[in-house]
Amino acid sequence: MSSPDLAPIGRRVFLGGLVLGVLAAPLTARAQQSAKLLRIGFLNPSGPAPASASIAGADEPLWIKLRSEPDLVVFMRHTHSTGGNPLTWDETGNCRGEVVLSAKGKAHAKKIGDAFVQHGVKLSRLISSPMCRCRETAQIAFGGNYVTDAALREIASADPERIAAYEKTAVSLIMKHLGNTPVVFVSHQPNINLLTMELIAEGDLLIGRANQTGEIDVVGKMRIEP
Numbered sequence: 001m002s003s004p005d006l007a008p009i010g011r012r013v014f015l016g017g018l019v020l021g022v023l024a025a026p027l028t029a030r031a032q033q034s035a036k037l038l039r040i041g042f043l044n045p046s047g048p049a050p051a052s053a054s055i056a057g058a059d060e061p062l063w064i065k066l067r068s069e070p071d072l073v074v075f076m077r078h079t080h081s082t083g084g085n086p087l088t089w090d091e092t093g094n095c096r097g098e099v100v101l102s103a104k105g106k107a108h109a110k111k112i113g114d115a116f117v118q119h120g121v122k123l124s125r126l127i128s129s130p131m132c133r134c135r136e137t138a139q140i141a142f143g144g145n146y147v148t149d150a151a152l153r154e155i156a157s158a159d160p161e162r163i164a165a166y167e168k169t170a171v172s173l174i175m176k177h178l179g180n181t182p183v184v185f186v187s188h189q190p191n192i193n194l195l196t197m198e199l200i201a202e203g204d205l206l207i208g209r210a211n212q213t214g215e216i217d218v219v220g221k222m223r224i225e226p
Helices: 006-026 028-043 051-068 103-118 130-140 158-175 189-196
Strands: 072-077 127-130 182-186 204-210 216-223
Touching: 006 072, 006 130, 051 204, 051 216, 072 189, 103 130, 127 130, 127 158, 130 189, 158 182, 182 189, 189 204, 189 216
Parallel strands: 072 182, 127 182
Antiparallel strands: 072 204, 204 216
16 A cells, blocks of 8 residues: 655755755765765755856846836946056056056957857947046947946945046946947946945846936846956
């Protein structure tokens, strides 16, 4: 005679107790390997998914949003740069004395751009800080057709007047270029933090939606590893 099915809660308790029992008992090497496979089977009957596939799957809803929803902005920092004074800015645009991208940063920027192409995401507009490390990131990732303004440079040690000028200019440019495809804004950590109240690392893509007053509502964040 077959035994009745376990109730859902009872089944979870039974399986949990079984796993704990397996973990607690002293095992031979072969039995330990079998127990490891048993535990993996409970978590995922088809076996563990590769980390990269898992991450890609988690990000897919955000890529779908970027392909299909209007008024979105992607904030990203410049990629890895060389050492130096991060506040030095050559107003001529020749990058004299400025921090610029390292070889690692250039490769990472290309990888970010490739991810947009692979996911079929086209830009409404590309906005960049005028500082060379951001312009390089924007150009390598998305091509040279970007808009910039002196007020968009890094505000890490800026006075209140310049911070206000940055915020006004950034919001104005974002609102001007919103469309059915996303605006990408390549900038600096403190600048992005001011607009979004979020701290992001190199390779993070922070997706927000701009409302009618220019405020940014964060939708999500994903990461493109170097």
